[in-house]
Amino acid sequence: MRLERRENRPLYLLVGAPIAAIIAALILAGILIAIAGAPVLEAYKRILIGAFGSRLSATETLTRATPLMLTGLAAAVAFRARLWNIGAEGQFYLGAIAVAAFGSKLLAGLPGPVLIPMLLVIGALAGMVLILVPLWLRLKFSVDEVVTSLLMNFIAVLFVSMLIDGVLKDPLAFGWPQSQPVADHAMLPKLIARSRLHIGLAIAVVLAVVVWLIQSRTVFGMQSRAAGLNPQGAVFAGVPLGRTLVKVACLSGGLAGLAGAIEVMGVKGYVTTDLSPGFGYAGIVVAMLANLNPIGVVFAALFTAIMFVGADGMSRSLGIPTYIADVTVALSLLTMLVALFFTQYRIRR
């Protein structure tokens, strides 16, 4: 038995891979649910009900999918250029705290229509600043950016913790470390009244399309793909590698920072150190499930959000720890890797 590289990758395999991966992950997670002594099909039924069973839960799922789409896009654009930005979690927090700082004090006097776009840009810029450190270390000292961008996550969260314990602390929060809330008119308008769903979802979907257009229709998109496929070859073909990577990093870090900004301005209104239940890391899974396709990211983020929101309800009624959602999402990354492998290779006797 040996492996043989496929000559071409038919479309049905590319579409089928994530579906097969998700089914495989659900089966594996189902085994874990069964071991815990709960009925598996009933558990999955309750996950779906928990995610879509009511108006409230459906809007909650979409609200949860919004930051996942943005962190997923952040990972997808970076990985496409083989820039291993694992720092989306830290960039998310920096975007969030920047918005809290400017939206609660410095710029709060501005009217909403001016303030909101400004804050979104500020959040994105904060995310960019953070990714530029690992990128600079890679370009200047050839340090692998995986570890540095990961370590930056811890530094960023501690930095946020320091600010919300100090200068940005909300004096009205009964001593809890949380930032001052952003001004009411800095909050994003709701997409659906009487729900938490805000226009951030629309922003994320539009950005997915924009990123797709950038990647498939612009010179920069072509250069970033070339940098990922074959860096040396790209340099020979005249691609300015360093400059392309800087642009990719800014796009990636900006999207992750924007995710943090939107989460603050759309949902919470203030920053705590548990603002993100791992949105940055889940974004990596989302990007891989989408096979780094920006449009696919929207759907992969939905799947991930369904698991997280649905598992909450299922956990309460069946006594299965909510961590089953994290396990399933992590498993789907592993099964997706294997599925992608079989889109490239076939087994021959």
Add this chain to the structure above:
Amino acid sequence: MSVVTDILASAGLWAAILRIATPLIFGTLGALLCERAGVLNLGIEGIMTFGAMIGWLAVFHGADLWTGVLVAAVAGALFGVLHSLLTVTLGLSQHVSGLGVTLFASSFSYYVFRLIVPVAGTPPTIVPFQPLDIPVLSSLPFLGPALFTQTAPTYLAILVALVMAYIVFRTPVGLAIRMTGENPHAAEAQGVNPVKVRYGAVIAGSALMAVGGAFLTLSAFNSFFPTMVQGRGWICIALVVFASWRPGRALFGALLFAFFDAFQLRLQTAIEGVPYQIFLMTPYILSIAALAVMARRARVPQALMQPYRRGER
């Protein structure tokens, strides 16, 4: 300045260094072994978490402490098999596979822990390893409390570093590992099976990582809680580069790192008015600085992160 000298003169600092260094020594050696054979194992953070959880759980359910360590090692080895399947057999991206293993291993740890140990006000505890009383040495003035009041796994960690240095540089097995990490095709021409070597190195390395995690719950603390590994795995990956892929320097690097960490912990209480988060940042900043300084100078195993497929370039 007297603050600094006071800290340096306290036996507690030196005892803390060895204690803080122990999980890092195990983890760094584990990562180093994998990388010497050409496989980057970013599963380390999750494998350490799982080792911490499963080792603790075994002891909580009545196993003795060394059995707990063994259980952790076996669990780590199993994650090593998973990582090898993905990166060696299938030749997938070592970056993404490793992150996948970490995400899976850590969420799986929390799942198992929550399933077996229900939420409680105070987390359940075990009786951890106690400091070994070494005749004569432990009762020396200053040196005794500073260096010889450690628990057994700490001495084991130092021993493992020395043994690994010997194996890597002085034995045929070590030569096979290094060849596979430098040039698997040449290794194969010499009759070494790169696939087997990589599997072996990743499995053994992952077992060491899990033991490093188990030290946290079986010696440093006496309970398990999520996120307790706190990026130690990533720090180990940085320490491998700092150590230039040499076990002896890995031991030194982990101790040096632990020195700064123990020092900042004591400085935190001695100096007032500086936010404690600044001190907590230092380990991560130091790791990044170490990478920046050493990355150019270090000699990377040439086939690191390159999948090996027979007959394919």
